[in-house]
Amino acid sequence: MAELPSDVVDDAERRWTYVVAAVVLFVFATIVLAGVHWAAQTPSNVEPIDASRLHLSGEFMEGNLGTEMQPDGSAIVRVIAQQYSFVPGCIVVPAQTRVVFRATSPDVVHGFIVAGTNVNTMVVPGFVAEVRTRFDTMGEHVMPCHEYCSVGHEGMWARVKVVDRQEFARTYGGQRRASCVRQ
Ligand code: CUA
Numbered sequence: 001m002a003e004l005p006s007d008v009v010d011d012a013e014r015r016w017t018y019v020v021a022a023v024v025l026f027v028f029a030t031i032v033l034a035g036v037h038w039a040a041q042t043p044s045n046v047e048p049i050d051a052s053r054l055h056l057s058g059e060f061m062e063g064n065l066g067t068e069m070q071p072d073g074s075a076i077v078r079v080i081a082q083q084y085s086f087v088p089g090c091i092v093v094p095a096q097t098r099v100v101f102r103a104t105s106p107d108v109v110h111g112f113i114v115a116g117t118n119v120n121t122m123v124v125p126g127f128v129a130e131v132r133t134r135f136d137t138m139g140e141h142v143m144p145c146h147e148y149c150s151v152g153h154e155g156m157w158a159r160v161k162v163v164d165r166q167e168f169a170r171t172y173g174g175q176r177r178a179s180c181v182r183q
Pocket residue numbers: 082083084109110111145146147148149150152153154156
């Protein structure tokens with residue numbers, strides 16, 4: 001095979017060097033842009049809220065916390081996660097019902113997980129975390145904080161009590177807000 005002149009070889013190698021450099025730069029830029037983009041997003045399905053005014057007005061005032069039945073038959077559960085408790089500390093929800101948890105924090109990042117269900121989210125101050133679920137069977141679930149939130153973290157947990165739909169309507173009323181007391 002005839003040898004190519006060295007200047008032709010040099011040109012070809014230089015062109016390929018540019019192509020490879022362009023590919024490497026493109027991949028690198030993609031990694032950096034994607035990293036910055038996702039780092040700027042908040043985790044979970046969240047919406048902004050003024051963390052310093054939760055108790056003054058709006059849906060997270062004390063009287064609005066707990067379970068509230070909606071006209072469409074679903075339930076909204078509003079929860080405050082704070083150092084070092086959940087309010088309410090015991091949440092009653094009806095079984096076989098669409099349940100929407102809405103949670104926020106006035107201080108630091110907390111998390112909650114309802115054992116044995118798909119409910120698992122971070123609660124970031126300044127944002128509302130929303131999780132949808134449905135409890136098919138009655139019973140109790142523990143709901144611990146699973147983001148380290150300082151010295152009282154391991155004592156921060158709540159309970160979710162799932163009761164029969166009819167019992168819920170009878171005991172807690174169709175539109176009333178519900179929170180159980182420890183028996
Ligand atoms: Cu709240 Cu850990």
